[in-house]
Amino acid sequence: MNAIEASHLIKRFGSVTAVNDVSLTVCEGEIFGFLGPNGTGKTTTMRQLTGVLTPDSGAVRINGIDIHRHPLEAKMQMGVIPENSTVYGDLSAEQNLSLSGQMYGMPRADRDKRIDEFFSRMGLSEKRKLPVRGFSKGMKQRVSIACAIIHRPPLLLLDEPTSGLDVQSRRLVIDTIRDMNEQGSTIFLTTHNIEEANTLCQTVCILNKGKIVAQDSPERLKKMFNTTQSVEVSFDRPVTRDLFAAEGILRAESCGDKWKIFTDNPDQVLKYLVGRAERESITITSLTTSGPSLEEAFVRITECA
Ligand SMILES: Nc1ncnc2c1ncn2[C@@H]1O[C@H](COP(=O)(O)OP(=O)(O)OP(=O)(O)O)[C@@H](O)[C@H]1O
Ligand SMILES: [Mg+2]
Structure with a gap:
């Protein structure tokens, strides 16, 4: 079964057609790179894939489940890291993770174990009880990613997860993506970093002005x-x-x-x-x-x- 099947997505904002008949298939187990110039409709497409935005027409299936007919069931399959961090500033890093785990219905013991794992891995142990509001961009992004993968989702969608991060934070994010993929998760990755797409992705899809203009392996595109x-x-x-x-x-x-x-x-x-x-x-x-x-x-x- 395919992890994502989107067919004929169209989304207009007033006179702007942000996404103009986009169909794509992401195979189970692959890292799929979604590239394109600024303002070309990548985020709008991703928001439709994750059920945040309803397309004007077209359909999205996540592991065979229609996201608009069965939003909860489809959303339980995925972890999402949106373009702008969605962590709660007033909560501590630990509370953010715990809340996310609860929303995905994880039992307490499992949640606590996962949270400990994250803090030892993400290098934020000394900050786990502090409000996220005071964190730097890179630290917030680590928390945001941890929240999205706490329930080990079979599908992870990330919108420019490494933009604006320093080398260490970027590596941490990339390593996390690779690890998740090695453990069986399918990855949908929007990025402007072409080298990142080149080394990580089995398939690269290029969007321009709301339309897909190329889709193939990096080697074949080259x-x-x-x-x-x-x-x-x-x-x-x-x-x-x-x-x-x-x-x-x-x-x-x-x-x-x-x-x-x-x-x-x-x-x-x-x-x-x-x-x-x-x-x-x-x-x-x-x-x-x-x-x-x-x-x-x-x-x-x-x-x-
Ligand atoms: N909520 C909205 N209301 C009005 N127009 C919007 C909205 N969201 C996106 N757009 C428009 O849709 C087009 C595509 O925007 P989108 O954010 O999807 O691009 P993008 O490819 O993600 O760009 P970037 O690389 O800069 O993140 C743009 O012209 C944008 O102005
Ligand atoms: Mg975007």
Whole structure:
């Protein structure tokens, strides 16, 4: 059975059609990445999948259960981490978890055991009795995730769970997602972090202007544009963009102290860069070539759609 089946979802807000005939299937056990530019309808779609928002038309089934006909039954199957944290500021971290466990009907002993597990794992032990209101964004997000998975849901839906988090918090969130998945949960993940989607997801679905424009494995999406590769180069002194106006260079982006050059012909670009640097007495301090990236596929797909 599929974990999520959404068919022909449409949602309008006044004259804006936020979600325009979206159908998607998330297979049981997979990590499904949901990507798309800002304002393209990802959150609106996810809110319909989780039963927060009723679609104007279309249907959603969670493990075969129609969420609009049997909302409670469907919602018991899932853990949800929405775009904005929904933890209760006046309650302590521990009370938030306990409340969430109670709402999912967990017996007290089971709940207490799970709560202890979380605090030892999430590194918030010394704060468990403090009101969440005083927590930082990353700490709140940890509590929010713990609340959503306390009942070990077979399906976990997350809307940009790592946005704005530091490296440690981000890793903790990613590790939690991986662990849940290894223990059998299906994951629906909305993210702007393409590298995250690339390394975590079996399937990536790209939404643009309310419509699905691509859906496949990261590797197959990259192969759609497998002619484009990139060369990353840095020099011992600043150079201007004019340096990259040469045959074979499709696009050059300045990335911090490096330049990223997109090309169909890395050999031609490497020879050009070496020759030009030599003529102008510039030292190349680093040079790497990479295969096609999911980011490039994403940009091309959303540009041409
Ligand atoms: N409650 C609402 N009322 C009116 N318009 C809305 C509402 N929710 C979303 N929209 C509109 O629907 C469109 C899609 O918004 P949505 O939040 O789903 O995008 P998103 O893909 O999640 O964007 P982001 O990457 O910025 O989170 C936008 O044009 C937004 O302004
Ligand atoms: Mg959103």
